[in-house]
Amino acid sequence: MIDLKEQTRLSLARPFQLLIDGRWTDVESGEALDVVNPADGGIIARIPAGGGADIDRAVIAARRAFESGPWPSMIPGERSRMLWRIADLIEARKEEFAELETLDNGKPIMMSTWVDVPASVAALRYWAGWCTKIAGETRAVDLPGEFLAMTLREPVGVVGLITPWNFPLMSAVSKLGPALAAGCTIILKPAEQTSLTALRLGEVILEAGVPPGVVNIVTGLGAVAGAALAEHGDVDKISFTGSTAVGKSLIGAARGNLKRLTLELGGKSPTIILPDADLKRAIPAAANSIFLNSGQICVAGSRLYVARERFDEVMEGLVKAAAKFRLGPGLDPATTMGPLVSDTQRRRVMDHIDSARGEGASIITGGNRVGDQGYFVDPTIICNVTPQMRVAREEIFGPVLVATPVDDPDELAALANDTEYGLSASIWTRDISAAYRLARKIRAGTITINTGSVAGPNLPFGGFKQSGWGRENGADGIESFTELKTVVTAL
Numbered sequence: 001m002i003d004l005k006e007q008t009r010l011s012l013a014r015p016f017q018l019l020i021d022g023r024w025t026d027v028e029s030g031e032a033l034d035v036v037n038p039a040d041g042g043i044i045a046r047i048p049a050g051g052g053a054d055i056d057r058a059v060i061a062a063r064r065a066f067e068s069g070p071w072p073s074m075i076p077g078e079r080s081r082m083l084w085r086i087a088d089l090i091e092a093r094k095e096e097f098a099e100l101e102t103l104d105n106g107k108p109i110m111m112s113t114w115v116d117v118p119a120s121v122a123a124l125r126y127w128a129g130w131c132t133k134i135a136g137e138t139r140a141v142d143l144p145g146e147f148l149a150m151t152l153r154e155p156v157g158v159v160g161l162i163t164p165w166n167f168p169l170m171s172a173v174s175k176l177g178p179a180l181a182a183g184c185t186i187i188l189k190p191a192e193q194t195s196l197t198a199l200r201l202g203e204v205i206l207e208a209g210v211p212p213g214v215v216n217i218v219t220g221l222g223a224v225a226g227a228a229l230a231e232h233g234d235v236d237k238i239s240f241t242g243s244t245a246v247g248k249s250l251i252g253a254a255r256g257n258l259k260r261l262t263l264e265l266g267g268k269s270p271t272i273i274l275p276d277a278d279l280k281r282a283i284p285a286a287a288n289s290i291f292l293n294s295g296q297i298c299v300a301g302s303r304l305y306v307a308r309e310r311f312d313e314v315m316e317g318l319v320k321a322a323a324k325f326r327l328g329p330g331l332d333p334a335t336t337m338g339p340l341v342s343d344t345q346r347r348r349v350m351d352h353i354d355s356a357r358g359e360g361a362s363i364i365t366g367g368n369r370v371g372d373q374g375y376f377v378d379p380t381i382i383c384n385v386t387p388q389m390r391v392a393r394e395e396i397f398g399p400v401l402v403a404t405p406v407d408d409p410d411e412l413a414a415l416a417n418d419t420e421y422g423l424s425a426s427i428w429t430r431d432i433s434a435a436y437r438l439a440r441k442i443r444a445g446t447i448t449i450n451t452g453s454v455a456g457p458n459l460p461f462g463g464f465k466q467s468g469w470g471r472e473n474g475a476d477g478i479e480s481f482t483e484l485k486t487v488v489t490a491l
């Protein structure tokens with residue numbers, strides 16, 4: 001087990017407050033939430049339980065910063081330098097951010113250190129580059145006379161960013177980056193289970209010189225602080241990442257002022273292994289796709305379809321791969337699979353596994369809680385599943401793979417599409433034409449061929465069907481934080 005760095009211990013010892021209008025401030029109600037270490041159930045900190053009054057204060061500050069503050073009209077290069085500075089400051093405190101993320105979420109320290117923190121830094125630098133590249137177009141006017149017509153891309157206004165707990169810092173940054181680059185002002189509501197890195201990010205944002213009111217951070221319960229933000233009549237847009245159920249509830253909340261909505265929601269993504277696939281690569285990738293981050297990844301390959309002639313070989317390889325995961329507290333550098341984020345999540349995952357048992361499926365490996373401290377569930381593979389079973393239909397968000405042999409390759413697209421979700425899919429074959437044909441037929445936002453998940457700030461990301469509305473990342477991501485205005489001049 002690593003010893004926490006001095007900086008992390010100091011960071012945990014300081015009180016956590018809300019960031020509103022450039023100042024750290026107490027929550028109006030005086031209420032707080034316990035922050036639980038998922039590796040042992042112990043309480044590591046307390047964070048403010050923000051409510052409607054705090055959201056009101058944050059929205060007033062963000063509105064003032066948008067209407068009369070320097071941020072939206074600041075020269076783009078200056079905004080860019082501040083985003084770059086935020087990235088530099090996170091990098092300078094990378095060990096503290098990684099340790100806080102692991103303590104809070106439970107993920108292996110290797111993952112926080114080599115994925116979450118550097119990817120967040122890289123994403124901020126990517127978004128810094130966009131500040132100087134947001135542009136409109138000139139358009140032809142098909143009327144008598146002489147005109148100059150153009151479009152302008154303007155910031156959408158005050159935006160509410162609501163994020164989940166599986167990649168806390170990365171989720172916050174992937175929304176803050178484009179919102180800041182576009183010139184918006186922000187209220188961030190991180191997940192109640194994992195708010196620590198978002199709060200420390202607030203310190204870095206102030207240190208970077210971002211003006212007061214541009215970024216406000218209100219922690220608290222989703223049903224209280226999140227709902228107040230989503231319903232607020234002076235918020236112009238909500239960008240939400242989380243479950244499909246909560247995403248749907250935001251549609252009603254947005255109705256009052258018709259605020260814009262981007263929804264990044266759940267998934268039940270297929271991994272497809274064709275008979276000619278290179279199994280040396282496909283098996284470890286399929287295992288990582290469902291077991292990394294304890295399966296708490298929206299694009300996790302949670303349904304596996306394998307050509308029947310290779311099914312036994314693939315299962316044997318996957319069981320071996322599952323056995324190699326070393327479960328333990330995330331702060332132990334030898335850990336490759338941490339606990340689930342909370343006791344609620346552990347119960348939800350075990351309930352799915354138990355339902356599969358009850359419905360007659362076969363658990364070929366795993367299927368158990370591990371230890372009686374912390375929220376560990378071992379890597380689980382389930383076979384003999386029918387398409388109607390809950391484990392085959394519902395997002396589990398845990399280390400649980402449902403595997404099915406397939407006789408007829410022509411059925412694959414229909415099997416892959418037999419879900420209400422459409423976030424991603426992965427195809428393994430040496431026949432690239434077959435892969436492309438299948439990729440065209442699968443209704444999902446991201447398709448990978450002969451690789452596991454590949455994501456980054458320049459690759460559009462989002463879902464078909466009930467996996468969401470809109471796209472994050474790249475030009476599409478930045479445009480979602482803008483409004484398009486047409487300006488026509490008669491010459």
Ligand code: NAP
Nearest residue numbers: 163164190191192221222226227242243246264265266298
């Ligand atoms: P969740 O329960 O929907 O929560 C997501 C966020 O919404 C949290 O900050 C939560 O606050 C807040 N929230 C809850 N109820 C709310 C309400 N009524 N109004 C406004 N906000 C509310 O999801 P989760 O369990 O944290 O995350 C797991 C889900 O996220 C999975 O379905 C996963 O697939 C999805 N996800 C999707 C993507 C993607 O990009 N498509 C990426 C990652 C995760 P509290 O936590 O404080 O309650």
